[in-house]
Amino acid sequence: SSELTQDPAVSVALGQTVRITCQGDSLRNYYASWYQQKPGQAPVLVIYGKNNRPSGIPDRFSGSSSGNTASLTITGAQAEDEADYYCNSRDSSANLYVVFGGGTKLTVL
């Protein structure tokens, strides 16, 4: 099965822009989706598909992809954006398997 690799930790100054990346072979064929998880809470979907936001997700969150790398960009990071972020995609085997990245801890300074 596929693997997705994320940087363990990233930091950003309040109000600045940050990019969180996710790498994996499956991303050459499938879009990544992104989840935000705050301590003690379930993950929340923030980006899916090419660059779609579920209802209620601020438009400062956006997604992009190039080759085997997907990115989640937060433009104008807010204090409440401090959280763990996970990417996922379908497995490159073309079966309906799902794989998750290891997660990135975002700190807003």
Add this chain to the structure above:
Amino acid sequence: QLQLQESGPGLVKPSETLSLTCTVSGGSISSSSYYWGWIRQPPGKGLEWIGSIYYSGSTYYNPSLKSRVTISIDTSKNQFSLKLSSVTAADTAVYYCARHLYDFWSGYCDYWGQGSLVTVSS
């Protein structure tokens, strides 16, 4: 508003079978648009996909867990369930149920339960 709620024992003995149920409210589990599945998260660690099921009963399992996992569905009760056999301490985790969507380009989970902590210990 769709809601998912996990239920089941919070403590399981080593070598026994972990059993959890997810009850779906605010929508039908028999919808042809969605799959229903399980994801787990060991304390302090990342998310691991366990598997998913369609209303027809078709299942997909994480290859690393496939020999021990069974996911089933009961459309009459709007519930689906997880069984994980021969558990060890490594199976201690928060177990989430979630609605899955697949299309040609992606697979993702748009609604999640609040999670259920299952501890494996004698």
